[in-house]
Amino acid sequence: MKIFYKLLIVILVLFLELAVVELGLVFGMSHGLMADVPYRHAERVAAFQDSIAHPSPAAEAVFQAEVRLMHRHEDWKWELPAGLFIVINGIGIYYFFRRGRKLTTVKTG
Secondary structure, three states, X not given: OOHHHHHHHHHHHHHHHHHXXXXXXXXXXXXXXXXXXXXXXXXXXXXXXXXXXXXXXXXXXXXXXXXXXXXXXXXXXXXXXXXXXXXXXXXHHHHHHHOOOOOOOOOOO
């Protein structure tokens, strides 16, 4: 298979993978102030209710800290799979281009 067709196949597969990931981000992500994320949900709701019931800079700061923790948790849930995705694609592309080639050895003596 010529190098052009191999590059075309790799680009097409990466484009399709990117489209699937984008669809997952669009339909699966719930990033908001009070998103229904199980991570620290009770603490976030309590901080929100406290900031409404007793408006003060300290209560608002606690609520904003909980929201930042939620966003960091949501971001981490995508960063780890994205890193693994890149590594697996890199290995797959390497072996796709190396397929069919024989390892050459140099004889000495």
